[in-house]
Amino acid sequence: MSTLKSAQSLGRTHGSPVSPGVTPGPVRFLKHTSELAQVQLGDVIVVPTASPDWTSALPIVGGLVSSIGGPLSALGTIAREQGVPAIFGVADSLSHLLGGSVVGVNGTTGVITMDSANLLIQDQASEEIDWHVDKGEWN
Numbered sequence: 001m002s003t004l005k006s007a008q009s010l011g012r013t014h015g016s017p018v019s020p021g022v023t024p025g026p027v028r029f030l031k032h033t034s035e036l037a038q039v040q041l042g043d044v045i046v047v048p049t050a051s052p053d054w055t056s057a058l059p060i061v062g063g064l065v066s067s068i069g070g071p072l073s074a075l076g077t078i079a080r081e082q083g084v085p086a087i088f089g090v091a092d093s094l095s096h097l098l099g100g101s102v103v104g105v106n107g108t109t110g111v112i113t114m115d116s117a118n119l120l121i122q123d124q125a126s127e128e129i130d131w132h133v134d135k136g137e138w139n
Helices: 003-009 033-038 052-057 074-082 091-096
Strands: 012-014 016-019 022-029 044-049 063-068 086-088 102-106 111-113 118-122 128-132
Touching: 016 074, 033 052, 044 052, 052 074, 063 074, 063 102, 074 086, 086 102
Parallel strands: 022 044, 044 063, 063 086
Antiparallel strands: 012 111, 016 086, 022 102, 102 111, 118 128
């Protein structure tokens, strides 16, 4: 079984870590820059490519996921500069994300956690950060 399939069976998927940090947030799919007005504070935006056209959303988003792109892309560089956790290269796993569902984005490890009740996200030090959606706080 591949690592990607193993991660998906646990409610997780992964891509390439682009910008470090850990955040939970509701998924918002964007196909065109004309949809940028729909972005709300704390959204995890999921975009088709790592185009710099998405840069205007970075000040308010919680996290960034892109189907295509890498750490050296302009959008990846700007995400790091602005401290927005980002994961790129998750094209095969986007069908597992649901618009509006709460996910955890770990830009340090490249893991997206899809458990909206209790997000367990591991960072590079293998420490677990437990996000309780009902409490709205990190434990």
